[in-house]
Amino acid sequence: ILNVEQSPQSLHVQEGDSTNFTCSFPSSNFYALHWYRWETAKSPEALFVMTLNGDEKKKGRISATLNTKEGYSYLYIKGSQPEDSATYLCATRGGNTGFQKLVFGTGTRLLVSP
Amino acid sequence: DAGVTQSPTHLIKTRGQQVTLRCSPKSGHDTVSWYQQALGQGPQFIFQYYEEEERQRGNFPDRFSGHQFPNYSSELNVNALLLGDSALYLCASSLGTGTQQETQYFGPGTRLLVL
Numbered sequence: 001i002l003n004v005e006q007s008p009q010s011l012h013v014q015e016g017d018s019t020n021f022t023c024s025f026p027s028s029n030f031y032a033l034h035w036y037r038w039e040t041a042k043s044p045e046a047l048f049v050m051t052l053n054g055d056e057k058k059k060g061r062i063s064a065t066l067n068t069k070e071g072y073s074y075l076y077i078k079g080s081q082p083e084d085s086a087t088y089l090c091a092t093r094g095g096n097t098g099f100q101k102l103v104f105g106t107g108t109r110l111l112v113s114p
Numbered sequence: 115d116a117g118v119t120q121s122p123t124h125l126i127k128t129r130g131q132q133v134t135l136r137c138s139p140k141s142g143h144d145t146v147s148w149y150q151q152a153l154g155q156g157p158q159f160i161f162q163y164y165e166e167e168e169r170q171r172g173n174f175p176d177r178f179s180g181h182q183f184p185n186y187s188s189e190l191n192v193n194a195l196l197l198g199d200s201a202l203y204l205c206a207s208s209l210g211t212g213t214q215q216e217t218q219y220f221g222p223g224t225r226l227l228v229l
Contacts (some may be wrong), residue, residue, distance in 0.1 A: 004156070032214045043117065044204070044220040051214040089156060093214075100170045101147070102206075102218060104156030 004092055006105035013080050014113055020076045021108040023090035027071035031094030034102060035064055035075055039086045047075075047088075080112040116141065118207050118221035126227045127195050135190040135224045139207030145169075146188040147218055148180060149204040157204055163188055164210045192226075200228045 005024045013019050025033070032051050038044040048057040053068040061078045077084055087109045091102035119138045127133050139146050145164045149157035159172035163182035177193045186207075192199055202225050206218035 032216075034217070036220075041222070043222045046217050046219060049215050049217050091156075100162050100212070101159035101172060102149075102157070103159070104149075106154070106156045 004090060004103050004105040006088075006090055006108050008108060009106070010109040010111070012111045012113065015081060017080050017112075018076065018078045019080055019110065020074050021088055021110075023073045023075070023105055025071050025073075025090075025092045025103075027068055029094045030068045030071075030092070032092065033066055033068075033073050034091045034093070035073070036089040036091070037086045038089060038107070044089065077110075080110070082112045082114050085110055085112045118205055118219055120203075120205050120221040120224050122224060123222070124225045124227075126229065128229050129195055129197060131195050131228075132191065132193045133195060133226060135192075135203050135205075135226075137188045137190070137205030137207075137221060139186050139188070139205075140219050143207035143209055143219070144186050145208045145210035146182060146186065147206045147208070148188070148190045149206065150174075151202040151204060151223070152198075153201075160190070169210075195228045197228050200226060202226075 007022050035047040036044040048064050050066040055066040057064050064075045066073045087107040089107045091104040118140050121136045147162040148160040151157040160174050161171040162169045166182045179191045182188045202223045204223045205221045208218045
């Protein structure tokens, strides 16, 4: 069974702060790692798909790194803005659970105060 | 380009009843997956449909069933509802390539409350 864990569970920062979250997952039979941003009352929005060890992805002020050998991914937000307030979910595919299903962590809830 | 749509947005049922949730995939997508998100948890995979067949199933009882239509839209049916079925039900669509880069795009969900 794949267990995906995210930390911290929640985070409250001030506008302009930079922040980062962690996603940990079993490294065996890794296939892909997904990051989503989920604002309240909206659909989860796909941020990144990461597949190779050492991958780095960037979208505006948000970036992510991947270490498949040790089983973790970091998501960074530079200069947080109130509109970054959301729950950030990571999910993996692979292992003995099949390559179709996403296995999610419980998310990191970010609140950015003006 | 319409994204993934789901209906209804909210639903209230009583124990023992049956419910049907609907999902229309993003234009051009042929694969639909369903997830259940209970309070305080991440979304849990229920099953995935591709070419009108169930391709993969998660650890959910047979009370949960689904269907995919020729236009790729999908339904999730839950029979004999239990209080524990109260959750947000998310639908996701994708191109069923099975590649590492395949991304699932989510709808806004249907909130089900079982009383």
